[in-house]
Amino acid sequence: MSTTSDVVVAATGVTRRYGEGDAAVDALRGISVEIPRGQFTAVMGPSGSGKSTLMHILAGLDLPTEGHVSIDGRDITTMGDQALTLLRRTHIGFIFQFFNLLPMLTAEENIVLPLRIAGATPDRAWVDEIIAKVGLSDRRGHRPAQLSGGQSQRVAIARALIAQPTVMFADEPTGNLDSTTSEEILKLLRETVDAYGQTTLMVTHDPRAAAMADRILFLADGVIVRDQGRSTPQEVLAAMSEVSGQ
């Protein structure tokens, strides 16, 4: 499914320091990682391990103090805001913990928003397919206020997928949902990866979520301490306690 030559996201020697002098804190300390195309990667780690910071830097939302990040072979750490914004349109999709839907737009309008902003005309068949995929065919005309949490997150997933981005980043996508709904959302994420070969990077602290991924990165104190393949929730839990114990 993936080869090392087909790396879509690559980080080399990424360090992120907050503050200066004595008060300086290193959130990330020289992380290098490569994400191959079509892989579903989960990033885990205790609070303060730097997992969110890593995702933000990989997605170009934050700049590393040292090191480089490239997406689809282009170094994003040297890009200006405009170039980065345009890059986000075609290469990056986001799923947030709080769904961040526009309240005045319908579900379908929210989904096609990134395309419209980019000035592209949505392909009808593709829009229909995505909406069917996330199971919102009967909800496309509803506004966010009329949708449940799970349905809102489905809209957000469809919105992230609509532009067929090179990589999709999900920041605690189930953090704001109950366990049954979480299960459904995770299944959906897994399905999209399988169906479309969508490269996905997910930050989570939920072992069941991580167990859905092809690969799990464990972070502690700003470094990757473990990098393992597909695991069961029990294996993830065990790895977590091992990491925390270190």
Place this chain on the structure above:
Amino acid sequence: MIGVALKSLWGRKLRTLLTALSIVLGTTMIAGTFVVRDQITNAFTSIFETGLEKTDVLLSKKTAFGSDNSQSGPLPASDIAAAAAVPGVAKAEGQIQAQGALVVNGKYTASSGPSFVFSTLSDTFSPYNYVAGRPPQQSGEVVVNQQMARDRHLRVGQHALLATEVGTRPVTIVGVFRYGQVSSIGGATIVGTTFADAQAWFDRPGLTSLVFVKADPGVSQVELQRRLTAALSHDVKVQTGPEAAKQQTDQTAGGVTGFLTPLLLAFAFTAVLVGAFIIFNTFSITVAHRTREFAILRTLGASRRQVLRSVLLEATVVGLLASALGIVLGIGFAKLLGVLFDAVGFGLPSTAIRIAPLTVIVLPLAVGTGTALLSAIAPAFRATRIPPIAALREGAELPPSVLARRATPIAGLILAAGLGGIWDGIFNDGSVLGAVLGLGKTADILLSMGIGAILCFLSVAMLSKHVVRPLARLFGMPLEWIVYAGQRLAALLRRIPRALPLLRALAIARRAVFQVRVVLSALQLVLTIASLLLIASGDAVAGVLLLAIGSAAIGYSLRRIWRKPRPDLEWPPETPTRETGRLARENTTRNTARTATTASALMIGVGLVVFVAVFVNGFKDSFLGALDHSISSDLIVQSDSFSSIPKQAVQAAGAVPDVQVAAGIQFTEAKIGHGGTDVINGIDPTTIAQVYTFNWQQGGSNDLLGRFSGNEALIEQQFAKSHHLSVGDHFQVTSIEGNHLDLEVIGQYKDPTLMPGFTVPSLTLDSFTTNSDPGVLLVSFKQGVPLDRGKAEVARALRAFPEAKVRTNAEYKAHTDSQVSGFLNFLYVLLAMSLIISLFGIVNTLALSVFERTREIGMLRAVGTTRRQLRRMIRYEAIITSAIGGLLGVVVGLVFGWILSKGLADQGISFSIPYSLLVVVLIGAVIAGVLSAILPARRAARLDVLEALQYE
């Protein structure tokens, strides 16, 4: 809780400042108005007190009624001797008071104020302190006041001409004087002559305007007044010096401020009203935004009352600070007003600024704070209804209150009441309000119209939320398409490989220009302030202060550029899309009430601009229309300073060979029966038909003019109506000097604009009053005389009467037009304050909604919205809001104007829509929207995506 309220204000400094500004400008105007009023009153008091300082008793002719326009008649000069003969009189001296100005080197020197010619008094009475030369002693010698000498570069020994009733007379300036210790007598000029010269030159042989009397030592003023009253004829008014000074002050200063103060206050309260809308909006938004915070306070045990108090306390603090600042700025505003008056040719005397505690401090403070408090009450009560549970819920929304659910019917009732008030004010003299308050007719009318207008504004503001959606579509859709088309065009250009580097260079240049613009605007600010200071006399402290502010502004913008040395080029450009426009439109309709309130603040200013334009233009049109209909002369000769045309000028014009008819039309005031005063016109029946066309009524015709003589009168339709007169009736009139006439009505005509009141033959008017000089002179040429030649000849013939301005009908109309425009501009400047406040309102609402939507903006950026698109989105929101405000204002203004023109239809006021102004207003509204979006848009664009996304 007090601590919480104050901390929350301090934590939101910028918002507090923007909110406060809406109150600051209103209170500035209130305080400034009273400062100006006091300055004018004090100046007149000191002028008149100085003038009569050494005088014990002043004699003048009794007047039959008070008037601002007619002079009281003269006394026989024999009264001087008669007064001097009364025991206890040390000295009695006469003075002639007239109007006229110098002609220096062929230039007529009349200024923006009145031009007086007074005969000089001896040292016993004279208030003049000579700074050069001496008083006039021989015929042909004159003295001038210091300010005029300075302004016109006059010096002792200089020869000039003096414009008089009998033409210009050669004079020599022999002295320059200062009027008592008064620094400025405004734009007024005084030329002093000998008593004999003044008598001869101003048609007062054997007469005197006033008699100044000095008492013997030991004789009190009151005693002297008693003796003189007994000795002299009963039509002589005998006043002690202080009495006369007080009367003159009240009459003159009261005349000026009685008109000016309510006018300025009306504009000030308009500004306050606009401010109230903004305060209301800001507090509504902040309360909604702080739902979580209030809920947390409630869970921590704060009572509803404490929440209420904390919001109201914030409002009070904002109101107090803003009013205090407003009062300080009001003093500057007073100076600005002085400059403004001078600019529109309305030079007023003034003194140093004295601050009256009640009107300049207490009143603005109370109004400013009260407005802030009242506007915050509804949002404060809304805050109390936030349940503690909202602390735990994301985006909890309050159900609308009972009152809010009935808002539409309530607003309908208010609208009906408001329109009713205006209607009642115009058509029924404000009878409803009058029945309750009974403040007198004029006050009732104005108050019911004013209150009616405020109610209308309020209700339209409440109702307009229903039209926000369609209007947003109306304005938003074309906006989206126009910009989209532009982007498409740019995209096409980019296809051409050669154009690409050029476009890139343009993008770089745009950023650079923007940075330069920031510096320039700051520079401009400083320059404006500096120039304002130069005009408004060099006040060192204020100058340094303002300069410091200006430099701070420049420093700030420089620092901004310094901090961001390499701006993002915003290159490569994004693909064209209409989505930003659509999002903007959706954003403005998201909370229609909020958009409606913001737009309504602008509506008030725009509505008044349109209303004023409709009204003043209606007035102008009716005047110009009347000229076209009735005046058939070739020339219209009039003085620019409201003074009359000497009778000799009429003869001089008539003597020009090319002139067929030179007809003077007189107008002055007379008391009708025992009631009020009205206009009395005097015409020459033999010539009038050749220059003026009567619009006859009730069977009247030009034949009437053939036998029009003696005590006969033609009456204007309105006059007939209000005095219940018709042909054959008799009525009594009294002149200002107390002469009576019994007139018979022989005809009726219609011309409420040029010949209101009633008309008598000029011979009758001549014997009736001394104010019988013509107000206007109409000249017709003989057949075949070219206009240019005729005009040049008449102008040459009238060279001895420089106050008489000779204009062709077209020139006269153009002159009227420009005068009206000047007055309109004056009103627009005053209304500008309200408009500026409403712009701050748009800025404030936008800034708050950007703040409120921080996370949303973060999401938009994350999914690929560029900074430029974001700025554009916010700019469109502002444009849509301001365009809605502009349109509402236009509609309201036209409705008000239409109602008023209907009410004044019988006075000849017509309703005409000022189309060009409407276009300007709407374009202006769009520009205003663009301007007010600058700051909020930049703020939104600068948001860090990550921080915005994590914002709670």
